[in-house]
Amino acid sequence: MTQLPDSAVSRSGPAFMIIVAASWLLFVTAVYLPDVGRGFVKDDFGWVETGRAALQTPADPLVRPRAGFYRPIVDFSFAIDYLAHDVRPRGYGVTNLALYVACVAALWLLCRAANLSAPAASLAGLLWAVNPHGINMALVWISGRTSLCLTLFALLSAIAMLKQRDVWMAVFLAAALGSKEEAIVLPVILLAWHRLLLERAGNPWRVAAHLATPLVAYLVLRFHTGAFTPASAPSYYQFSFAPLSVLRNLFEYADRGATLFGIALLLTAAAYRLKPAIDDRHRRLIEACAVWFVGGYVLTVFLPIRSSLYAVFPSIGAAIGCGAIVETMVMRVGAQRAHLVRLGAVMAAVLLSLVPIYRARNGRYVEPARFSERALRTIEPYAAALTAGDVIVLHDVDDSTSSFVGAFGTFASDAVRLRSGRNVFVWIDPPPRDWRLAGLRRPGANQSHVAFGVDKGRVFRVPR
Numbered sequence: 085m086t087q088l089p090d091s092a093v094s095r096s097g098p099a100f101m102i103i104v105a106a107s108w109l110l111f112v113t114a115v116y117l118p119d120v121g122r123g124f125v126k127d128d129f130g131w132v133e134t135g136r137a138a139l140q141t142p143a144d145p146l147v148r149p150r151a152g153f154y155r156p157i158v159d160f161s162f163a164i165d166y167l168a169h170d171v172r173p174r175g176y177g178v179t180n181l182a183l184y185v186a187c188v189a190a191l192w193l194l195c196r197a198a199n200l201s202a203p204a205a206s207l208a209g210l211l212w213a214v215n216p217h218g219i220n221m222a223l224v225w226i227s228g229r230t231s232l233c234l235t236l237f238a239l240l241s242a243i244a245m246l247k248q249r250d251v252w253m254a255v256f257l258a259a260a261l262g263s264k265e266e267a268i269v270l271p272v273i274l275l276a277w278h279r280l281l282l283e284r285a286g287n288p289w290r291v292a293a294h295l296a297t298p299l300v301a302y303l304v305l306r307f308h309t310g311a312f313t314p315a316s317a318p319s320y321y322q323f324s325f326a327p328l329s330v331l332r333n334l335f336e337y338a339d340r341g342a343t344l345f346g347i348a349l350l351l352t353a354a355a356y357r358l359k360p361a362i363d364d365r366h367r368r369l370i371e372a373c374a375v376w377f378v379g380g381y382v383l384t385v386f387l388p389i390r391s392s393l394y395a396v397f398p399s400i401g402a403a404i405g406c407g408a409i410v411e412t413m414v415m416r417v418g419a420q421r422a423h424l425v426r427l428g429a430v431m432a433a434v435l436l437s438l439v440p441i442y443r444a445r446n447g448r449y450v451e452p453a454r455f456s457e458r459a460l461r462t463i464e465p466y467a468a469a470l471t472a473g474d475v476i477v478l479h480d481v482d483d484s485t486s487s488f489v490g491a492f493g494t495f496a497s498d499a500v501r502l503r504s505g506r507n508v509f510v511w512i513d514p515p516p517r518d519w520r521l522a523g524l525r526r527p528g529a530n531q532s533h534v535a536f537g538v539d540k541g542r543v544f545r546v547p548r
């Protein structure tokens with residue numbers, strides 16, 4: 085890879101990096117630290133149950149899919165959490181936070197491996213870390229760690245590729261594949277990066293072989309476990325090529341994955357009174373970033389179900405590309421220290437002024453988690469007195485933040501079993517929409533049961 089000369093941004097960047105780091109730490113302290121691990125919600129209970137089972141039979145995550153998904157790395161992460169934290173959600177949330185910080189550090193290292201200056205790498209890391217789409221969901225919803233694991237191992241694999249450490253590249257690729265299905269496009273992305281950034285270094289056929297080995301192993305293992313395929317997955321996980329659906333996905337995912345970075349470029353252009361531009365030395369890196377961004381969405385854009393989590397992995401490409409363009413702009417204005425300090429101050433001021441909005445956006449994930457904890461504290465003593473096979477009925481209400489369906493989904497029995505240790509059946513009335521798909525059955529009219537209701541977030545026992 086051609087080394088870039090010592091640029092203006094690298095000669096005048098220490099103050100800028102301090103501002104970026106300080107604003108990010110303040111942001112994380114204000115926005116995410118108070119809200120991680122407030123409680124388990126829906127799929128979280130299934131993951132915790134899987135983690136507990138993995139401690140007893142460690143081979144299970146490799147040979148048996150969880151709920152149709154083959155994500156053994158995530159299974160093992162929940163096993164470690166269960167060993168350390170039992171069913172206390174705060175510790176699981178801290179693990180998500182640690183994965184998030186590791187992703188930011190790995191992104192910075194990847195930028196440096198791609199020969200961006202330290203300040204440009206810091207800016208790329210900051211912008212990815214504060215993207216309002218996907219990051220909050222990945223952090224505050226414990227199950228969102230699937231996207232964090234995928235992103236972390238994808239970044240580490242890319243770093244190893246640029247440093248021509250093929251074995252480590254393959255190891256990290258295997259971990260990414262074991263984290264989330266979108267990683268199946270990562271070998272193609274990495275081959276494109278090798279072609280664009282390491283054209284004269286290394287043997288591309290050797291790299292391809294190292295990438296193919298974990299991919300083939302993953303596909304063979306996945307096939308033998310009976311995990312979901314495009315044909316056997318539920319309808320909302322089967323590919324849809326309906327033009328309107330695909331166009332909507334293209335628009336929404338472009339917004340979720342790139343809008344913030346476009347705003348950052350506009351702020352930079354206003355600060356320097358320059359139009360964004362790409363020079364020849366950054367052109368190949370920008371092309372590589374475009375491949376990462378598009379490749380990261382190549383599967384999810386055809387799914388009828390939409391999730392902001394799908395933006396976490398692809399937005400890495402937008403973040404690095406934004407850092408490269410900003411570096412080009414700074415090089416054009418020269419090495420005046422005031423320029424970078426002004427840019428850093430503007431971005432920090434804008435970011436910190438938006439903290440209340442970010443906090444409010446967390447509410448959609450935090451409030452169900454809080455309600456889940458309150459509900460389980462009320463139900464647990466009664467559940468502990470029941471015998472196996474007894475039924476708990478939860479009479480629900482239509483409330484977006486404080487409802488049994490919103491807190492437990494189809495995992496109500498798992499939730500009560502984890503907290504009380506009793507193998508009882510929990511039925512929510514009315515049931516969640518996908519209760520049949522989850523294999524749930526209505527309790528018999530004559531079965532002994534204890535009933536609970538909810539009113540404005542308060543859970544209470546319903547007398548017979």
